[in-house]
Amino acid sequence: MVNTIFSDQIGRNMEIYVDDMLVKSKRSSEHLANLEETLQKLERSLLCINPEKCSFGVTSGIFLGFMISERGIELNPDKIEAIMQMEAPKSYKEM
Numbered sequence: 401m402v403n404t405i406f407s408d409q410i411g412r413n414m415e416i417y418v419d420d421m422l423v424k425s426k427r428s429s430e431h432l433a434n435l436e437e438t439l440q441k442l443e444r445s446l447l448c449i450n451p452e453k454c455s456f457g458v459t460s461g462i463f464l465g466f467m468i469s470e471r472g473i474e475l476n477p478d479k480i481e482a483i484m485q486m487e488a489p490k491s492y493k494e495m
Contacts, residue, residue, distance in 0.1 A: 405445050414438060422463050431457070
């Protein structure tokens with residue numbers, strides 16, 4: 401249902417996975433228009449959002465376990481911290 405409602409926005413100014421939605425913009429001047437388009441479609445479809453789970457006007461954040469920013473999609477530093485601190489094996493036996 402969500403893919404049908406937002407079909408013309410997905411990939412252009414929105415990414416969706418099941419019920420997680422991300423409204424994106426290349427320029428901050430476009431962001432309000434993109435948000436308005438999304439919120440109008442939600443209203444027309446009689447769908448609601450939970451304000452406690454929403455973030456507006458952020459330049460980066462975690463989405464589906466990945467860090468999303470103007471640089472693109474990166475691994476979440478919290479998820480890979482243990483791997484980054486792991487020491488390399490020093491012998492064949494440690495491997």
